[in-house]
Amino acid sequence: MSIERRYSDYNKYLRSIYGQRVQKITVDTGLGCPNRDGTLASGGCIYCNSRGSGSGLFNKGLSINEQIEMGRRAMIRRYKASKFLVYFQSYTNTYTSCDNMKRMYDEALSVPGMVGMAIGTRSDCVDEEKLDLIAAYAREYLVWVEYGLQSVHDSTLKRINRGHDFESFKTAAALSRERGINVCAHVILGLPGEDRAMMLETARVLGELGIDGVKLHLLYVVKGTPLEVMWKNGAYHCLEQREYVDILCDFLELLPKSVIIQRVTGDPHPEELAAPAWSMERNETFKMIQETMASRDSFQGKRFSK
Ligand code: SF4
Incomplete structure (x- = not known):
């Protein structure tokens, strides 16, 4: 069976x-x-890099259109691509007025060949007005909202300074889905204080919640973050590659097949990575996932029960 299946x-x-x-x-x-x-008192997620997972291109003076054109030309050259999806990735892409959101989304979707958009944000940064605006695009385009959740456990969300609880995610996900917006949850495996059972509980709960997609990430340590301090003084240990792969396969088995898996590994910048070194071996990790799923005859939904 191929990995796609x-x-x-x-x-x-x-x-x-x-x-x-x-x-x-x-x-x-x-x-x-x-x-x-500083708007929230929590002080930022303990693993957050200063670019908020973005490319930093905006700070270099590139407009949304210029960034898209640059990416589009590269994709056409490399893959002869003709259809594109814009991903608003960095920081919190609904943390602004509805007027500004509309300006950004209109600008991006006006590019030839653009079929939709994915908006990365926080569940505490949407409201009914913002979701109504996003839902209007969903009538013509493929629209996903990606909420950084990371874990369903409030104790963990507190420990990582997430600044919102699981209830906030549930509310935002429900308001989004009832408007026809696809919801993707970002989940991190290997968060401090979480054991295997807690991570798999996140899979079970999300499976029952009926969301549309999941992005799975490994927690890696970025230089200059509070997590790096914890890692250096022994208060945090990274997952081993084998552990990550095994937990990830278990996680997939617990999700219903209807959930689209958008990502199964992390993507650290080499210059900012403190640990673990294996997180740079994306191909090797992906190969291990394939081999593990095959050897266990594992597949998504194998252990899902509503
Ligand atoms: S929500 Fe994202 S950008 Fe904001 S502190 Fe957390 S990781 Fe950083």
Whole structure:
């Protein structure tokens, strides 16, 4: 069985809708995050890098259109791509007024070949007005909202200074889905204080919640973060590659097949990574996932029960 058939792979999902590969173009809008700028008292997620997972291109003066054009040209050259999806990745892409959100989304979706958008944000940075605006695009385009959740355990969310609880995610996910917006939850495996059972409980709860997609990440240590201090003084230990792969396979088995798996590994910048070194071996990790799923005859939904 191919890996694509062992779980509901995102690229395959896009191909099933558009009949061809759809290339994602990531943009950095320069919007901040209430958990970094002092609006929330929590002081920022303990693993957050200073770019908020963005490319930093906005700070280099590139507009949304310029960033998309740059990505689009590269995709056309490399893959002869003709369909694209814009991904608002960095920081919190609804942390602004509805007028500004509309300006950004209109600008991005006006690019030839753009079939949709994915908006990365926090569950405490949406409201009914913002979701109504996003839902209006969903009538014509493929629209996903990606909420950083990381864990369903409030004790963990507190420990990592997430600044919101699981209830906040549940509310935002329900308000989004009832408007026809696809909801993706970002989950991190290996968070401090979490054992295997807690991580798999996150899979069970999300499976029952009926969301549309999941992005799975490994927790890696970024230089200059509070997590690096914890790691250096022995208060935090990174997952081993083998552990990560085994937990990830268990996680997939607990999710219903309808959940689109958008990511199964992390993607650290080499210059900012403190640990673990194996997180740079993306191909090796992916190969281990394939081999492990095959040897266990594992597949998404194998242990899902409502
Ligand atoms: S929500 Fe994202 S950008 Fe904000 S502090 Fe957490 S990781 Fe950083």
